[in-house]
Amino acid sequence: MATLSLPLAFFLPLLTALAVFLVRARRAPWLPLLGALATVVAVADVVRQVAEHGPQVHHLGGWQPPLGVELYADGLSALMLGMTALVGLAVTLYAGPYLRGKGYNTELFWPLWLVQWATLNGTFLSADLFNLYVMLELLTLTAAPLAAMAGDRPSLGAAMRYLLLALLGSLAYLLGVALLYGGTGTLHLREVGELVGADAHTAVAAALITAGLFAKAAVFPLHMWLMPAHSNAPAPASAALSALVAKAGLYLVLRLWLWVFPVLLSTYMGWLIGALGALAVLYGSLQALRQPRLKQVIAYSTIAQLGYLLLLLPMVVIPAAAVHAWQGVAYHALAHGFAKSAAFLAAGNMLYSLGHDRLEGLRGLTPYLSITVLTLGLAFASLMALPPSGGFLAKWLLLSGAISGGQWPWAVVIILGSVLAAAYAFRVLAVAHAAPPAGYTEVRPAQRVPRIMEWVPLLLVLIVYAMGVTAMPALGLLEQGAPEGLQ
Amino acid sequence: MTQAAFYSLIAGALAGIGIYGLITQRHLLRRILAVNVLGNSVFLLLVALARRHPDYVDPVPHAMVLTGIVIAVSATAFALVLARRYYAETGLNHLPEDEE
Numbered sequence: 265m266a267t268l269s270l271p272l273a274f275f276l277p278l279l280t281a282l283a284v285f286l287v288r289a290r291r292a293p294w295l296p297l298l299g300a301l302a303t304v305v306a307v308a309d310v311v312r313q314v315a316e317h318g319p320q321v322h323h324l325g326g327w328q329p330p331l332g333v334e335l336y337a338d339g340l341s342a343l344m345l346g347m348t349a350l351v352g353l354a355v356t357l358y359a360g361p362y363l364r365g366k367g368y369n370t371e372l373f374w375p376l377w378l379v380q381w382a383t384l385n386g387t388f389l390s391a392d393l394f395n396l397y398v399m400l401e402l403l404t405l406t407a408a409p410l411a412a413m414a415g416d417r418p419s420l421g422a423a424m425r426y427l428l429l430a431l432l433g434s435l436a437y438l439l440g441v442a443l444l445y446g447g448t449g450t451l452h453l454r455e456v457g458e459l460v461g462a463d464a465h466t467a468v469a470a471a472l473i474t475a476g477l478f479a480k481a482a483v484f485p486l487h488m489w490l491m492p493a494h495s496n497a498p499a500p501a502s503a504a505l506s507a508l509v510a511k512a513g514l515y516l517v518l519r520l521w522l523w524v525f526p527v528l529l530s531t532y533m534g535w536l537i538g539a540l541g542a543l544a545v546l547y548g549s550l551q552a553l554r555q556p557r558l559k560q561v562i563a564y565s566t567i568a569q570l571g572y573l574l575l576l577l578p579m580v581v582i583p584a585a586a587v588h589a590w591q592g593v594a595y596h597a598l599a600h601g602f603a604k605s606a607a608f609l610a611a612g613n614m615l616y617s618l619g620h621d622r623l624e625g626l627r628g629l630t631p632y633l634s635i636t637v638l639t640l641g642l643a644f645a646s647l648m649a650l651p652p653s654g655g656f657l658a659k660w661l662l663l664s665g666a667i668s669g670g671q672w673p674w675a676v677v678i679i680l681g682s683v684l685a686a687a688y689a690f691r692v693l694a695v696a697h698a699a700p701p702a703g704y705t706e707v708r709p710a711q712r713v714p715r716i717m718e719w720v721p722l723l724l725v726l727i728v729y730a731m732g733v734t735a736m737p738a739l740g741l742l743e744q745g746a747p748e749g750l751q
Numbered sequence: 752m753t754q755a756a757f758y759s760l761i762a763g764a765l766a767g768i769g770i771y772g773l774i775t776q777r778h779l780l781r782r783i784l785a786v787n788v789l790g791n792s793v794f795l796l797l798v799a800l801a802r803r804h805p806d807y808v809d810p811v812p813h814a815m816v817l818t819g820i821v822i823a824v825s826a827t828a829f830a831l832v833l834a835r836r837y838y839a840e841t842g843l844n845h846l847p848e849d850e851e
Binding site for chain 2: 331394397398401404405408409412415416417420421423424425427428431432435438439442445446449451
């Protein structure tokens with residue numbers, strides 16, 4: 265069967281999680297990596313098929329919708345799947361030595377992380393509104409335990425707060441789905457999109473769904489849970505949560521507004537959502553400037569960087585801006601995924617080596633962790649959109665969309681966001697590169713960082729620069745199955 | 752008033768109670784219960800939707816509710832374990848509200 269790799273992309277990590285849980289990672293330490301490699305192969309096949317033959321459809325168990333669940337992969341799904349596969353492989357390689365060295369319970373981590381990976385793939389592949397609800401709940405139920413893994417006071421409190429808000433969010437989403445089903449009699453994403461009209465009933469459903477997803481994606485003003493939850497998780501989990509899980513919520517916001525609710529997407533509505541995104545960009549960046557710890561800076565930067573994705577909705581209704589904004593936002597999602605996960609893994613190395621990530625304690629660190637500091641610098645350079653990074657290309661596309669569509673307010677937000685990103689990035693890098701003050705004994709790192717933990721984040725961040733050099737493969741893939749007017 | 756409309760109204764009232772409880776209560780057990788009340792309101796709405804045709808019952812919402820109940824049970828179980836662990840670690844039964 266031609267499209268078997270679609271279900272495999274979902275089931276391989278899930279089955280690996282089950283196997284790891286049953287035989288215990290202690291007895292088969294190679295098992296998670298094997299499952300990760302198999303998943304990467306399956307995802308690579310999905311990407312290849314979408315690139316060559318256009319969008320792919322698979323009906324699970326041969327059941328047709330409305331009863332069966334449809335898996336659907338278009339260009340956007342393929343890009344998100346590919347990013348998840350590369351970040352996921354890096355997290356899998358990094359997590360083993362990190363968790364063992366820091367004394368975390370790896371038996372707990374592996375099943376949670378692999379189920380989370382399966383769920384992420386499921387989110388990107390589902391074309392069924394109820395199936396997406398199941399995926400959203402599974403994301404919560406894997407992300408909250410990962411955030412709580414340290415088991416101390418801050419991480420447990422953060423996980424609890426995240427869990428309650430995320431459950432509220434997914435129930436709001438389900439309520440919206442119930443209303444849509446009551447109105448249309450189907451749960452299939454594209455069928456619902458064809459059947460709904462611009463009436464009050466659809467508007468209430470859209471509002472519930474959007475608000476629920478905003479809570480899960482930490483969109484301003486529902487962002488309060490993200491910083492403590494992401495900064496107190498173990499570094500590999502932070503990388504997955506920030507680069508992938510929060511973004512999956514925003515991916516669904518964009519997917520649903522462009523495929524299910526385009527009838528509601530007026531200029532006014534776009535501005536409303538775009539304004540929330542702009543507030544997130546400014547608020548997250550300003551907060552990142554004030555944080556005393558590196559992981560807190562990176563977590564607030566996630567709130568800011570995710571805000572850019574919402575700028576698509578106000579620009580997509582303006583034909584002159586639509587295509588560039590669409591490409592820019594998709595590219596930004598990818599570049600941010602690689603840069604942010606690399607930044608969190610690099611921060612993990614500092615935490616691993618020094619036992620803390622307080623900014624003032626990083627002084628004079630560079631000679632000891634040179635590869636890690638380089639990785640962090642490269643990741644931050646992409647977040648502040650310096651050429652030749654993928655982040656630069658993404659912001660450039662967004663900016664040219666905003667300017668050619670005459671959308672000056674968004675252009676100002678994009679530029680201001682990048683300037684603020686530079687400010688919080690240099691605040692960190694300046695400390696790491698500074699010479700230790702007089703009378704300051706050397707910060708000889710207490711614990712040597714295993715070499716693989718230095719190289720994996722560097723390779724991850726180099727992908728962002730490969731994206732900056734050649735954008736054609738990704739943007740060509742994005743055209744497959746894109747909505748009308750965005751090709 | 753049809754049966755479906757009657758139960759939908761009750762679902763709306765339950766949803767209101769659930770959201771009110773989640774926002775106003777501080778005790779973790781009460782907040783977990785509030786999430787459950789809210790979840791049940793959504794399930795009730797789905798069951799009511801299944802009867803929106805006078806002649807037959809739509810099976811799809813029933814399947815959704817069954818799946819939803821399974822998820823709600825696992826989420827509640829995890830929330831309770833987390834709350835207990837939080838209590839054991841901090842001696843608190845509520846989250847510190849001023850924490851950023």
